[in-house]
Amino acid sequence: MADIDSGSGRATPRKRADARRNEATLLDAAASAFVASGVDVPVRDIAARAGVGVGTIYRHFPTRADLIVAVYRHQVEACAEAGPALLADSGTAHAALAQWINLFVDFLVTKHGLAEALQSDDAAFATLHAYFLDRLVPVCAQLLDAAATAGEIRPDVTAFELLRGVGNLCVGAGEPRYDARRLVELLIVGLRHGAPAGPR
């Protein structure tokens, strides 16, 4: 999948061959370990799977969050880029928003433990938090603004809040009696119908 950090950067004098190889190996090992045991799989397990020492993991990925981000970067980027496309293609802004949220939920519920990690306030996950928010909040805000401008939804819910809420609802997906998708759907429906002042 193309070489990592070859050419371009003159300032960084190019990493050693074994280092580049290990980084790729680690990404693969982490990805399969995440699938097998969730994103909270012990670091030692990932190291063993990759056939390296734990020190090697931390040299390449200073914190566990960096590893998670690296593994899922492609999919998060794809989700972010789908936002404007949906807005252009969908009949209404609300429909685009609903579809985009569905993409996000599909992504989250298929990654065991990712939703849990996303809303952990553990300092180790700060960069994970930051990456998801930096990348997705603007996209969500654009969809939200469009729907609000069109008068299709109540205008007082922020993109941060909605993403966080949806992420929270995805925690525990996979349990048979709990359908996160349905509850997220309820949330989106409520967004359309809820009066700004609320009941009572």
Added chain:
Amino acid sequence: MADIDSGSGRATPRKRADARRNEATLLDAAASAFVASGVDVPVRDIAARAGVGVGTIYRHFPTRADLIVAVYRHQVEACAEAGPALLADSGTAHAALAQWINLFVDFLVTKHGLAEALQSDDAAFATLHAYFLDRLVPVCAQLLDAAATAGEIRPDVTAFELLRGVGNLCVGAGEPRYDARRLVELLIVGLRHGAPAGPR
């Protein structure tokens, strides 16, 4: 607040005085430790606060979840008992449901880390899970049934699912940019307006 385990039980020959004293001391210490540092405060901190050894904690409360349950039992009972009362007093079943959910949310958001613990799949929290579900699911189901029978809400959301969703939304409450109550409100609104088949 009455004595603990006095009289009645002949089978249990009554605990020693120091044991009963320590149990009460531990409940107080745990309660204030939970307020100060969240329900995930280290066991050693609670022990230190109570002036006992960690062994004493585990003798009285075999698992951390038992301690949490013991500390919050009164409030959970109160919440459970409020359900039928609200149903009798409110104009509509949906209003009763909304108010009861509000009680639950108020309880959760004021207990740092409790919502997080509730949806943890850690085996240590199994009894915590079980207690909350045993006590609250039937109440929620009663409210839900009443509202569904009255045709005020879509009938395909289970009490378990709703409680879990609401609990999930309460995770991270306390963060300034995240208003769990508002999102729960959206969920309840969606419950009223959502068509069983959903959009699209």
Added chain:
DNA sequence: GAACTATACGGAACAGCGTTCCGTTTACCA
């Protein structure tokens, strides 16, 4: 009041985690 015993206590010890650190190995370049 003294002796005896079941009960309860305290905290050292264990296991599992993330993370750090450093002696050793290895890839690259001259």
Added chain:
DNA sequence: TGGTAAACGGAACGCTGTTCCGTATAGTTC
């Protein structure tokens, strides 16, 4: 074919929850 900076492996550290057992003590019995 050395020499050296880069990278590696895994022991070690600090922090968890939990267990275990020698010691202290409350309650009972004479």
